[in-house]
Amino acid sequence: MTKPEEKKINNFANIIRKKILDLSFYAGSSSSHFGGALSSADIAACLFGEIMNFDKKNFQSSDRDRFILSKGHGCMVYYAALNVLGIITDEKLKTFEKDNSDLLGHPVKNNDIGIDFSTGSLGMGLSLGIGLSLAFKKKKTNNRVFVLIGDGECNEGSIWEAALCAPNLKLNNLTVIIDHNNFQQTGSNDEIMNVKNLEKKWSSFNWNTVSVDGHNINQITEALKVQDNEVPRAIIAKTIKGKGFSFSENNNDWHHKVMTSKNYHEALDELSKND
């Protein structure tokens, strides 16, 4: 990747982070899943900014690659990315978690704003991705399917049903990205349910598995580019929950928390200093 390309994606990720901050503030007292959205920001920037065949001017095109946010609580990263692409308006972002909004705390299928699936109940997205990948194989089209799941989500048995299934079906058009930020709702993975050695686990299920720094644009894009021969790909993205703001990084209080005016302005100051 050239330096300008890398800069472009990093810039995309920075805007996503700023938008996540805004969304969290718009949510007000209804609170929002701040930490898990931020840990996925660089991954989303690589997917929507570089890897996916996704035309923002023709985002319903049947030849587009598909994205499923299986860790649906991370929805702010999804809304932010679609906003940067111009598919979700700034006005709509302000309705986040408000009455009758299209943008709730978990994504709701809405073709008009580029959301293909309703998610939020953990452990369901990978099976949807298998169905899509299988459909594209049957139709002999080149669409790729990307499913973003969480490490806490890997507690769900249905993830492992799907993990067993995809390699059996030889779905090399399917890529799962595991946002491995080491935390889940009420504590660290170690405290709640140890998911150590995710790389070994996925690779023993016959996925072509690679670990990357989930905040290194080069590493993420290189891992995402590859399509293996007859094998689905699992990318363990080692990330920092709450990445981008000093008060939220590795601080699980920000799993789901109200963004006060004070927090918001402190975060804005931090962003301006980083610029």
Added chain:
Amino acid sequence: MNYQKMIEINKKKIDLWANVGSRAAFGLAVLELEKTMEELFIVTCDVSTSAGLDRFRKKVPDKYVDVGISEQNMIGVASGLSTEGFKVITTTFAPFQTLRCCEQIKVNLGYMKTKITMVGLASGLVLGELGFTHCSIEDVGVLRSIPNLAIVSPADSLEVVKALEASLNYNKSVYIRLTGGAPNPSIYKEDYKFEIGKSIKLHEGKDIVIFSCGTMIHNCLEAVQILNKKNISCRVVNMHTIKPIDVDAIKDAARLSKLLVSVEEHNIIGGLGSAISEELSKIKDSPKLLRIGINDQYSKGGSYKYLQEIHELLPEQISKKVIEGII
């Protein structure tokens, strides 16, 4: 959407389907559907033999995927295929086709409105020898509370085929609940008009209206013969669709009769009787409803006939309960 008729029906087929039972009739039907439906796709959980799909699996491997014993995964995979234009049928034993993957059904089919057809094998009591892990007396009650889903319980093997074709033509997901064994008594001797949501009068009578579905229809028709001999005249309605329930048929029955009866091979909570009572509750001075079914309990296991007997679902027992209900 125009209704697409895909399966020709004749006397020979009706006899064959009745003889092999509802599961094998389903397998034979999908073999025929495949000839006209380019987009047909079957997703199963290691049950091809039980579902009568062994021939389909060998003959049409391109339109068939076995995801192993993983029902939650099955619904997700089926939903993904459906969003790309495939007309997907999923199937496994009824408890696993419904309760095991209930939340996937809720989110993918109900909330997201993805359309698939689910076929629950051997529902009710027919697998009684295997115990109540394999019987299914809760499926209708649980699924009925999920919006955007139709529930059909066919009366015989021909109606299984009719329901399957209608479900593929329907604009929402459908759960088809297969009951009974092999052979499966025939209710219909020739082709007839079947529409999801429209019940069918099978026997006319003026004193009592009996609503039923699935293989209990057969028992009700026999019970009516017993009641006839006692000068009690009964209408029998095949309420093959439990959701959306045929409200007009219930209103009509409420005008006609002082006693309505529901008979089902399901818990009396949540099934056909509950659906009817919900509609009756909207009618002023509505008649009494006698709900006959499994009385909210798990019994010891045993043969299909034995379980029907201990849950008082045999024709003689139904007729006795109806007489008690009149008094």
